Amino acid sequence: MQILIVEDDLEAAEAMDRGLSEAGFTCTRTADGEEGLAAARNGGFDVMIVDRMMPRMDGVALVETLRREGDQTPVLFLSALGEINDRVTGLKAGGDDYLVKPYAFAELIARVEALARRRETGSVQTLLRVGDLEMDLIGRSVHRQGKEIDLQPREFQLLEFMMRHAGQSVTRTMLLEKVWEYHFDPQTNVIDVHISRLRSKIDKGFDKPMLQTIRGAGYRLDA
Amino acid sequence: MRLPRLLRTTPFRLTLLFLALFAAAASAFLAYIYVATAGEATRRSDREITREMRSLAGAYDRAGIDALNQSLIERAASERPFLYLLMKPDGTRISGSIEESPLESFEGEPKWATFQVTDLDVQGREIKHPARGLQEKMSGGEILFVGADVGEDEAYVIKIVRALWGAGALVVVLGLAGGIIVSRNVSRSMAGLTEVVDAVRNGDFGARANVRGTRDEFDELAEGLNEMLDRLERSMAGHRHAGDAIAHDLRSPLTRLRARLEAAYLDVEAGKGDATQALAQALDDTDGVLKTFGAVLAIARLQAAGQAPDQTLFDPAELAADIAELYEPLCEDKEIDFKAQLDPDLSVRGNREFLAQALANILDNAVKYTPCGGAIMLRVRRRSSGEVEFSVTDTGPGVPDNDRARVVERFVRLENSRNQPGAGLGLSLVGAVAEAHGGRLELDEGPGKVGEVGPGLRVALILPRAG
Numbered sequence: 001m002q003i004l005i006v007e008d009d010l011e012a013a014e015a016m017d018r019g020l021s022e023a024g025f026t027c028t029r030t031a032d033g034e035e036g037l038a039a040a041r042n043g044g045f046d047v048m049i050v051d052r053m054m055p056r057m058d059g060v061a062l063v064e065t066l067r068r069e070g071d072q073t074p075v076l077f078l079s080a081l082g083e084i085n086d087r088v089t090g091l092k093a094g095g096d097d098y099l100v101k102p103y104a105f106a107e108l109i110a111r112v113e114a115l116a117r118r119r120e121t122g123s124v125q126t127l128l129r130v131g132d133l134e135m136d137l138i139g140r141s142v143h144r145q146g147k148e149i150d151l152q153p154r155e156f157q158l159l160e161f162m163m164r165h166a167g168q169s170v171t172r173t174m175l176l177e178k179v180w181e182y183h184f185d186p187q188t189n190v191i192d193v194h195i196s197r198l199r200s201k202i203d204k205g206f207d208k209p210m211l212q213t214i215r216g217a218g219y220r221l222d223a
Numbered sequence: 224m225r226l227p228r229l230l231r232t233t234p235f236r237l238t239l240l241f242l243a244l245f246a247a248a249a250s251a252f253l254a255y256i257y258v259a260t261a262g263e264a265t266r267r268s269d270r271e272i273t274r275e276m277r278s279l280a281g282a283y284d285r286a287g288i289d290a291l292n293q294s295l296i297e298r299a300a301s302e303r304p305f306l307y308l309l310m311k312p313d314g315t316r317i318s319g320s321i322e323e324s325p326l327e328s329f330e331g332e333p334k335w336a337t338f339q340v341t342d343l344d345v346q347g348r349e350i351k352h353p354a355r356g357l358q359e360k361m362s363g364g365e366i367l368f369v370g371a372d373v374g375e376d377e378a379y380v381i382k383i384v385r386a387l388w389g390a391g392a393l394v395v396v397l398g399l400a401g402g403i404i405v406s407r408n409v410s411r412s413m414a415g416l417t418e419v420v421d422a423v424r425n426g427d428f429g430a431r432a433n434v435r436g437t438r439d440e441f442d443e444l445a446e447g448l449n450e451m452l453d454r455l456e457r458s459m460a461g462h463r464h465a466g467d468a469i470a471h472d473l474r475s476p477l478t479r480l481r482a483r484l485e486a487a488y489l490d491v492e493a494g495k496g497d498a499t500q501a502l503a504q505a506l507d508d509t510d511g512v513l514k515t516f517g518a519v520l521a522i523a524r525l526q527a528a529g530q531a532p533d534q535t536l537f538d539p540a541e542l543a544a545d546i547a548e549l550y551e552p553l554c555e556d557k558e559i560d561f562k563a564q565l566d567p568d569l570s571v572r573g574n575r576e577f578l579a580q581a582l583a584n585i586l587d588n589a590v591k592y593t594p595c596g597g598a599i600m601l602r603v604r605r606r607s608s609g610e611v612e613f614s615v616t617d618t619g620p621g622v623p624d625n626d627r628a629r630v631v632e633r634f635v636r637l638e639n640s641r642n643q644p645g646a647g648l649g650l651s652l653v654g655a656v657a658e659a660h661g662g663r664l665e666l667d668e669g670p671g672k673v674g675e676v677g678p679g680l681r682v683a684l685i686l687p688r689a690g
Contacts, residue, residue: 102513154548180549184580185514187587187649193552 001116003027004045006036006062007078008054016049019105020112033057040066045073046116049108052079052090060093067094074115078103087183106171106217113168130166131223133202133210135159144202154179155198162198162211162221171218195219234409238402242395249394253387260383264376265355269335272357275305276333276369283361291367292318306340306356306370314366324368326358333359340372353377412441416448428456458526473512480508522655531574531659536689539611540565542575543603546582553590560598569603571611572689573660578613581656584649585615585682592619594676609688610662616681618673627666653684662686 003025007013010031017027028045030036034056040048052059063075077090077098087098096118097111128135134143135156142149142159151159157179162170172191176182195211203209212220283291288309295307299320308319316323325338336358339351356370415433422430431452432445487501525531547563554561571578589599597618606612622630631654650664657664662685669679 104510180545182549182579182583183576184583185517186549186583188553188590190549190553193556194549197552 001025001046002044003112003116004036004039004048004073005029006033006039006048006054006059007051008032009051016108019109023109023113025112025116033059033062037062037065040071040073041069043071047112048073048075049112050075050077050095052077052081052086060089063094074118076108076111076115104171104216106169106214107173110169110171110174110218114165114170114174117165117168128160128163130163130221131208131210133163135163142202144206149201151198151201154194155201158194158198159202162219166221166223169214169217169220174218232406232410235402235406238398238405242398242402245398246391246395249391253391257380257384257387261380264380265373268355268371268373268376269357272305272355272369272371275371276357276359276367279307279367279369280359280361283363283365283367288317288361288363288365291361291365295319304372306354306368306372308368308370310366310368312360312364312366317365319368321368321370324358324366325354325356325370326368329358329360329366331360333357336370338370340370342372416441416445419448419452423452428452428459473515476508476512476515480505480512483508518652522652525577525652525655525659528659530661531577531656533574534572534660535575536570536572537575538567539569539571539578539603539613539686540567542579543582543601543613546579546586547601549583550586550590554599557590557593558595559590559593561601562598563601565601565603566605569605569611570689571686573686577656577659578684578686581653581684582613582615584653585613585684588649588682589615589617589619589680592680593617594619597673597676606685611686611689612683613686614681614683616669616679618669618676618679620676621669621678621680622666624668630666631664650682653682657684657686660686 001024003020005013005016005020005027007016007029008031013029013031017029020027028039030039033054036048036050036054037057040062048063050059050062054062057065059077059079063077066073066075074096075094077095078101079086079090079098080101090098096115099108099111126137128137132145136142137160140156142151142156158175161175161179172189173185175191175195176184176186195213199209199211203211210221210223212222214220279291279294282294292309295309295318298305299307306319306321308321308324309317310324311317314324314329321340325336326334334357336356338354338356340354341349341351352372352374354370354372354374356368358366358368360366419430419432431449434442434445434449436442483501483505487498487505490496490501491498543563543565547561547565551561586599586601593599599618600614600616602612602614602616604612604614631650654664665683665685667681667683669677669681671678673679
């Protein structure tokens with residue numbers, strides 16, 4: 001997987017590079033907006049990580065230019081600005097996800113992974129399948145090994161998200177943002193409780209647990 | 224040259240303006256009175272002269288020139304104020320009380336004359352009186368002149384004119400005096416306010432305007448000014464306090480972090496042991512610092528913005544239900560009985576995200592402090608005032624009465640909660656969110672003691688009526 005990093009803080013870019021390389025990505029680093037634009041125009045990237053504030057051309061202008069030119073490569077914005085407004089501006093400009101600095105590596109990698117993978121599933125799916133777990137998006141039903149599992153609406157959404165990102169680690173913040181659509185951190189681990197409820201429904205009584213807890217990162221649904 | 228301060232004041236200028244308007248109106252009124260009175264005086268004497276002429280002409284027609292002459296002599300001897308002159312058709316005097324007609328020419332038609340008569344006063348000095356007269360030709364050709372001294376009428380008019388001038392002067396003097404008194408009063412009232420503004424400008428934020436208790440607009444202004452200054456002072460104190468608090472709350476974990484890293488570094492350098500655990504701890508510490516920092520920033524931004532951005536109209540019950548759904552499993556895990564009572568069909572205007580976070584913070588606290596087997600109740604309702612109230616009642620230990628105001632302040636955590644996680648910013652953020660929506664935060668006692676624990680806490684976030 002090819003990642004383009006557009007970040008003027010060279011030390012941060014290098015750390016990012018190292019972390020992502022360890023996770024199996026190949027990174028190209030550029031240090032300002034114009035350089036980044038030139039590299040992006042050459043193409044071949046699966047995900048771009050773009051800092052919002054940079055010399056010469058800021059991240060928003062860079063992404064707007066690329067989108068106008070028809071480039072649909074997923075973009076993860078990095079920013080020291082954490083306000084809702086800033087997030088909205090970033091997403092409106094054509095960004096696909098938004099991460100506020102400073103971030104944990106696990107968070108960055110999980111989000112890059114999610115963006116890279118999202119690209120592979122182009123068509124609209126009506127049936128999700130992970131191992132012996134099946135989700136019917138039209139009938140709103142879930143079966144494991146043919147046995148129906150009864151889920152609350154939110155549990156259904158949570159499982160759907162986990163299934164769409166099967167095999168990837170997903171952080172608590174990601175779940176809160178994508179499933180609940182909240183952009184704040186609750187002080188207590190409310191998400192953990194929801195996950196453990198879901199786990200007890202899809203894993204209890206089956207020999208192989210699917211919903212894994214990844215220490216220091218979050219959760220992963222494995223086949 | 225600058226006018227004296229008093230004369231530059233708005234009330235004084237207004238007084239002058241009103242005075243000018245009033246003087247103009249009064250002049251017009253007085254002029255009308257003058258014209259009406261003076262004209263009436265002339266008309267009255269003319270009427271009397273005409274009547275006298277008619278009566279004398281009647282006597283002439285009935286009894287001839289001798290009878291007329293006789294009655295002229297009689298009348299001149301009486302106290303009647305008429306002047307007579309009877310002349311032959313060629314104008315030579317026959318008899319009368321004046322020597323010659325004041326008219327220089329006479330063609331036989333009745334003719335009016337305005338002239339002066341000379342009189343002697345008590346001391347023998349000559350005084351001239353204004354007079355009016357009518358000259359007519361009798362049927363026999365003789366000419367009769369009847370006049371009257373109108374000096375008294377004239378004097379009356381002059382008196383009126385004098386009175387009018389006097390009244391005008393009085394109006395101006397009284398108006399000016401009134402204006403000066405009003406201006407001085409207003410100036411004195413303003414001076415207090417100006418002093419306060421000057422004091423604040425010079426950095427004395429404790430200065431307050433004097434409220435005199437007269438309930439007038441100056442009192443209102445003074446109260447408004449004081450309220451504004453109170454708010455400003457609170458906010459400044461908040462910032463100052465926040466600075467200290469940030470320093471305190473960030474410095475201690477940063478110190479801990481540094482010490483841990485240093486110890487780990489020394490250990491690794493000495494070749495003993497593995498730094499993994501120290502690093503993991505350091506990461507945890509860093510996350511804690513970042514969380515505190517984030518909360519401080521959020522509060523500071525909200526307070527700086529004054530009003531929450533991106534406000535929309537939405538159903539508070541829906542928002543509360545969402546948050547309730549997020550926290551319900553947590554309560555169940557802790558064996559806390561969680562209930563939500565959400566009144567439908569209400570609407571509030573606000574920033575959904577901030578309000579969600581505020582509600583989450585209140586519930587976070589409730590779950591944190593409510594012991595196993597306790598209960599938490601989330602309510603959304605409309606108060607009788609029309610305000611919308613989100614409230615969370617728990618059966619935890621509660622907050623002592625005298626500490627309730629303090630826990631809303633930044634970073635305040637009561638002693639007995641030091642062992643619980645959290646940076647002590649939860650309720651401060653809720654308070655900031657409430658304020659940014661023109662609402663407020665209220666803390667009350669909960670339902671009372673439940674077993675060993677009590678009396679519980681009721682936290683209410685109150686938003687103003689939407690629309």
